[in-house]
Amino acid sequence: MNDDLVAHATRELVLANRILAREDVIDDFGHVSLRHPTNPDRYLLSRSRSPVAVTSDDIMEFELDGTPVDQRGRRVYSERAIHGTIYMARPDVRAVIHHHARAIIPFTVTKLVLKPVFHMGSVMGATVPVWDSQDEFGDTNMLVDDLPRGHSLARALGPHRSVLLARHGACNVGHNLRAAVFTAVYMKDNAAMVLASLPHGPVSYLTPGETEKTAAMLLSDMPLARAWDYWLTRANFAGL
Numbered sequence: 001m002n003d004d005l006v007a008h009a010t011r012e013l014v015l016a017n018r019i020l021a022r023e024d025v026i027d028d029f030g031h032v033s034l035r036h037p038t039n040p041d042r043y044l045l046s047r048s049r050s051p052v053a054v055t056s057d058d059i060m061e062f063e064l065d066g067t068p069v070d071q072r073g074r075r076v077y078s079e080r081a082i083h084g085t086i087y088m089a090r091p092d093v094r095a096v097i098h099h100h101a102r103a104i105i106p107f108t109v110t111k112l113v114l115k116p117v118f119h120m121g122s123v124m125g126a127t128v129p130v131w132d133s134q135d136e137f138g139d140t141n142m143l144v145d146d147l148p149r150g151h152s153l154a155r156a157l158g159p160h161r162s163v164l165l166a167r168h169g170a171c172n173v174g175h176n177l178r179a180a181v182f183t184a185v186y187m188k189d190n191a192a193m194v195l196a197s198l199p200h201g202p203v204s205y206l207t208p209g210e211t212e213k214t215a216a217m218l219l220s221d222m223p224l225a226r227a228w229d230y231w232l233t234r235a236n237f238a239g240l
Helices: 002-022 081-089 119-124 147-157 177-200 208-218 221-234
Strands: 031-035 042-046 059-063 095-099 162-165 169-174
Touching: 002 031, 002 042, 002 059, 002 095, 002 177, 002 221, 031 081, 031 177, 042 081, 059 081, 081 095, 081 147, 081 169, 095 177, 119 177, 119 208, 147 162, 147 169, 169 177, 177 221, 208 221
Parallel strands: none
Antiparallel strands: 031 042, 031 095, 042 059, 095 169, 162 169
């Protein structure tokens, strides 16, 4: 039974990599992880590889501190500390995504606040905190490649579903893998819509109440299944 659960989780994680690449959320350097289905003190993550090319053979198991369980000479993502530290801090989180979606970047380099502007964008949350490595660590290589920076980022994320990394990108989390993917995709789309709307006058954002009620609906099983089906088809994996 455990083997079946791990095989299913591995397949879903491969599909998430392919979907996020197809939807232009993750580029060649982003990554997505899934908490281990039977051991909450471990997580699954691809070896260091472009997400668009990830296969089941690339999926590895890690301790929460980032130690590979069975490395076998495979290269690993340097920023895996993002995943482990968030899982440490948030027992409710089952999946973590780190990406550099281009529509997000303007919100990481200006004072422009990212808020939900249409109903699908509600899933990113009414509040999207910004983590700046300069505050605690000064000049760095801009990567979250050690546990102290990972813990700092996890503190900035707090109870939210999304966090921006100043001059870098973003992270999204979910109560399951499909919810995390849904959040990342529509956070990207929401950011693009904000940027497209600003030149035309003041923007009308969702209220906190609208955001909470709409997100609760969209992150339920039926909308997630419908969206997953759509993305699988666009990524040429229809029927899986």
